Amino acid sequence: MDSIAVRGNGPLHGDIPVSGAKNSAIKLMAASILTDQPLRLTNMPRLADTKFLGQLLRQFGVQVIESDGAAEAGVNGQQTLFHAAEITSTFAPYDLVRQMRASFNVLGPLLARTGHAKVSLPGGCTIGARPVDLHLDALSRLGAVIELEEGYVSAVAPKGLKGAEIEFPFVSVGATEHTLMAAVLAEGTTVLRRAAREPEIGDLVRCLTAMGAKIEGVDTDVLTITGVSSLSGADWAVIPDRIEMGSYACAAAMAGGEVRLTNARADLIQALTDKMVQAGVEVTPTDDGVVVKRDPAVRLRAVDVATEVYPGFATDLQAQFMTLMTTAEGESVIHENIFENRFMHAPELGRLGADISVHAGEARVRGVDGLKGAPVMATDLRASVSLVIAGLVAEGETTIGRVYHLDRGFERLEEKLGRCGAQIRRIHGPPVESPADEH
Numbered sequence: 001m002d003s004i005a006v007r008g009n010g011p012l013h014g015d016i017p018v019s020g021a022k023n024s025a026i027k028l029m030a031a032s033i034l035t036d037q038p039l040r041l042t043n044m045p046r047l048a049d050t051k052f053l054g055q056l057l058r059q060f061g062v063q064v065i066e067s068d069g070a071a072e073a074g075v076n077g078q079q080t081l082f083h084a085a086e087i088t089s090t091f092a093p094y095d096l097v098r099q100m101r102a103s104f105n106v107l108g109p110l111l112a113r114t115g116h117a118k119v120s121l122p123g124g125c126t127i128g129a130r131p132v133d134l135h136l137d138a139l140s141r142l143g144a145v146i147e148l149e150e151g152y153v154s155a156v157a158p159k160g161l162k163g164a165e166i167e168f169p170f171v172s173v174g175a176t177e178h179t180l181m182a183a184v185l186a187e188g189t190t191v192l193r194r195a196a197r198e199p200e201i202g203d204l205v206r207c208l209t210a211m212g213a214k215i216e217g218v219d220t221d222v223l224t225i226t227g228v229s230s231l232s233g234a235d236w237a238v239i240p241d242r243i244e245m246g247s248y249a250c251a252a253a254m255a256g257g258e259v260r261l262t263n264a265r266a267d268l269i270q271a272l273t274d275k276m277v278q279a280g281v282e283v284t285p286t287d288d289g290v291v292v293k294r295d296p297a298v299r300l301r302a303v304d305v306a307t308e309v310y311p312g313f314a315t316d317l318q319a320q321f322m323t324l325m326t327t328a329e330g331e332s333v334i335h336e337n338i339f340e341n342r343f344m345h346a347p348e349l350g351r352l353g354a355d356i357s358v359h360a361g362e363a364r365v366r367g368v369d370g371l372k373g374a375p376v377m378a379t380d381l382r383a384s385v386s387l388v389i390a391g392l393v394a395e396g397e398t399t400i401g402r403v404y405h406l407d408r409g410f411e412r413l414e415e416k417l418g419r420c421g422a423q424i425r426r427i428h429g430p431p432v433e434s435p436a437d438e439h
């Protein structure tokens with residue numbers, strides 16, 4: 001099990017290229033099941049999660065070929081070709097699905113393409129109960145016959161999927177994406193109301209459209225899908241990872257200095273940068289990202305945040321912002337509205353000297369003068385990066401254990417921060433099989 005050691009080492013200075021979005025890439029990869037033609041994804045992040053999903057897709061008979069092409073403006077050279085010429089299996093076993101929750105979303109595409117699938121339920125997760133009832137209700141509305149048996153979902157659509165009007169009871173990113181992928185090949189029209197509007201859904205809609213799908217309402221909460229009988233392949237560049245971008249923006253704000261985030265889009269993290277500006281950070285949008293600047297001699301001000309669905313403040317940036325608030329002047333109240341039990345980073349930050357109390361969905365962070373390095377444990381993907389950010393200013397060394405969480409969503413983190421002056425290194429340990437969690 002690897003760990004990461006960080007030493008408080010003063011301000012950061014330099015450029016950080018933002019990778020393609022994990023949360024977009026894994027849905028686009030699942031969409032490759034929908035066509036017998038090749039789907040070539042560029043700006044692909046190389047992460048534990050994308051590697052893992054690639055393995056699952058191979059089990060279904062999908063050819064997965066990674067290569068390094070030429071970098072273009074805003075797009076790195078990493079690409080992967082997915083070719084599902086023939087689907088040879090529609091079974092996703094528990095051992096694989098439990099390792100990565102989002103892999104449950106292969107159910108809809110398998111069903112739409114072949115008329116049947118058996119996929120394990122994703123099971124528990126460290127950031128609260130995360131059911132899939134909305135996914136299953138929506139697939140049933142499209143005509144799937146669903147049975148739950150011994151932890152598996154068996155779904156068949158003997159007469160093919162049929163378009164339907166579906167109003168989600170509340171906004172769910174996963175259920176919106178999943179239903180969308182099933183509906184593009186359904187017969188007739190599907191209307192999805194109260195659809196999520198996260199940029200990764202926009203990316204999926206645009207890629208599906210490039211593959212020949214007929215979808216109206218991109219980036220709105222009503223998606224109207226006119227089913228087509230088949231889709232073609234496409235070349236598609238994955239959008240920048242707004243969570244990675246926001247995490248490095250928090251890192252620069254925490255350590256001080258001046259960091260330019262490139263290969264990105266300022267609008268994707270507007271809710272975060274609005275709060276950062278209120279706290280006293282200088283944020284300047286550029287053509288391909290933002291510059292984050294902060295005088296380390298001037299203390300930040302405490303600011304309250306509440307996580308919301310997009311375009312609100314992202315739950316995936318809550319831990320990083322909490323870290324930023326640990327040394328700000330005053331008290332910050334942080335409301336987590338998307339997931340219960342998503343403050344597991346708070347006690348770990350406490351080990352570094354932060355003063356945080358948590359009651360139900362609310363955390364109160366009273367700014368302290370400084371943090372002190374200590375051994376801490378990563379509890380989930382976004383929590384683990386928040387501990388790295390804290391380590392950038394903590395006196396002495398902070399060692400973060402269970403780094404496999406981090407490797408699921410951050411590409412070459414040590415290299416990217418190290419180039420800006422951070423003292424950060426990986427300590428290699430024996431390999432570990434990661435438990436179920438997502439983010």
Ligand code: UD1
Binds near residue numbers: 132136
């Ligand atoms: C969530 C985040 C998303 C983030 C992603 C990956 C939101 C709204 N969602 O998406 O921003 O990018 O994690 O880190 O911010 N729920 C049900 N039944 C269902 C599906 C969901 O009750 O069938 C509940 C969940 O428990 C949760 C809420 O709905 O409380 C939103 O979940 P959802 O958006 O589906 O989660 P993810 O797709 O994982």
